[in-house]
Amino acid sequence: MDSRQVSGMTCCEKETDNGDGGSKSASLWDMFWTFFRIGAFTIGGGYVMVPLIQKDVVDRKGWVTKDEFIDALAIAQTAPGPIAVNTSVYVGYALRGFAGAAASVAGCIIPSIIIILMIASVFDRISSLDVVQAIFSGIRPAVAVLIASAAIKLGKPVIRSAGELAIAAAAAIMVSLLHISPALVVVIAALAGLLTGIGGDSR
């Protein structure tokens, strides 16, 4: 993992912090731009941004592993606030500390601010246009598909046993049928993992 300075020193926890988790180096500008691009193109809110963030940050850039990304999502959903903002803060912090968090979150929200400020003044005139309505009628089903694909992609590596499948199914049911808060569901699942040790000897 971190083999830069093995000489002399015995295992010093602090030294290994930088190189862990398989995160590749990312420049602040690159992080800002990645989240800016996602923020500028995703219509439909935070959950829509999740598959795009995953595609860029995990698949394309390799900044964080799939497991780390899932941890980020767990925290993003446990903490209050917008999922996309929370995810960008976590990923940014994991990559480059506070500066990374600032760069990512700025990238995430600046497109919104600019676009909303521009649209707020002309909204009444464009929202009633048939073409605009039609475009969004096309985008919305695609959004559902994109979110489903994110669930499948993220689920695959972490659902390896019947117990884990049960947790995933229970979480989906609790939220979509019983309307339990996602934050509460994450906490319950964490307790279930802690108490039952479902993952056995896995990492």
Add this chain to the structure above:
Amino acid sequence: MNLLHIYLSFAKVGLFTFGGGYAMLPLIESDIIQKRGWLTMAEFTDMVAIAEVTPGPIAVNSATFVGYKLAGIIGGIVATLGVITPSIVIVLALAALVRKYERTATLSRIKVGMRPAVAGLIAAAAISVAKVSMAEPRSYAVAAAAAVMVFVGKIDPILVLAVCGILGALIFS
């Protein structure tokens, strides 16, 4: 009503919103509309529509829009900063904790429980979006086209959204 009030009101909304942007809409309704009377119900409806049809997190969009209505461009920026402040503080604290205890057995057991749940939560989000967006054969057709692009073509999500937007303009108008 000054900028500090706007900032604090939205910080409160951000602090008590769990589960993403949609969850904050009722909070904005009760706090900003009913309690403070800063917006009319009609303006609130506009805001929800705008937040949904523009790029970016719903919560950020809503805050920017309401702030703009209240105090212009500065108001929009202040409201947005307010709504994300609690997120930033709390997520940074949690991230620091997670990284500190990364290698402990307790945390790895917790993670093993949480990870499948996250996948389940995202599936639930897909279901709720599908419920409101797939109402007729034409939207099924668009969803099918999107599914082919995503699962078979492995096409970039942004391109999928753009293509489906054009598709929508063609078949829904």
